[in-house]
Amino acid sequence: MATRKIVLHFPPSIVNKPLIYKLTKEYDIEFNILKASISPEEEGLLVLELNGETTKLNNAIKFLEKENIKIQSLDQDIIHNLEKCTHCGLCVPICPTFAFEKNPVTHEINFIKEKCIACEFCVKVCPYDALTVNFAV
Numbered sequence: 001m002a003t004r005k006i007v008l009h010f011p012p013s014i015v016n017k018p019l020i021y022k023l024t025k026e027y028d029i030e031f032n033i034l035k036a037s038i039s040p041e042e043e044g045l046l047v048l049e050l051n052g053e054t055t056k057l058n059n060a061i062k063f064l065e066k067e068n069i070k071i072q073s074l075d076q077d078i079i080h081n082l083e084k085c086t087h088c089g090l091c092v093p094i095c096p097t098f099a100f101e102k103n104p105v106t107h108e109i110n111f112i113k114e115k116c117i118a119c120e121f122c123v124k125v126c127p128y129d130a131l132t133v134n135f136a137v
């Protein structure tokens with residue numbers, strides 16, 4: 001199973017077509033809608049998390065592109081808010097990629113963004129809401 005987060009831009013002519021329904025029915029793809037909106041010009045924007053086998057995912061995305069939907073990959077990263085962080089250290093052991101390091105002198109927790117794979121484990125354990133997910137399109 002693979003996961004992809006994508007942004008779909010629908011032209012006004014197909015806003016009402018049941019295309020997303022077809023992802024499940026015809027391509028065996030599970031999806032979560034992360035964000036949905038329709039602009040004043042009636043252009044639709046949908047942010048989806050897709051889950052499925054890699055080949056099926058690729059076929060589903062090709063299907064959407066053929067339907068004249070513009071697709072962008074969604075980059076997701078983690079923000080470490082130093083104003084909220086108390087350096088309690090709870091995020092350090094939970095991180096699978098060792099993206100947090102404790103400074104041996106100051107005991108402060110440093111976030112090494114380059115190591116982060118945005119799995120969100122740390123976001124769930126931080127008691128001070130100092131770690132948040134940033135969606136950049």
Ligand code: SF4
Binds near residue numbers: 131
């Ligand atoms: S769990 Fe939150 S408050 Fe604690 S060190 Fe990590 S980011 Fe800072």
Ligand code: SF4
Binds near residue numbers: 095097099116122
């Ligand atoms: S999102 Fe995952 S990989 Fe990134 S810092 Fe948090 S626990 Fe580590």
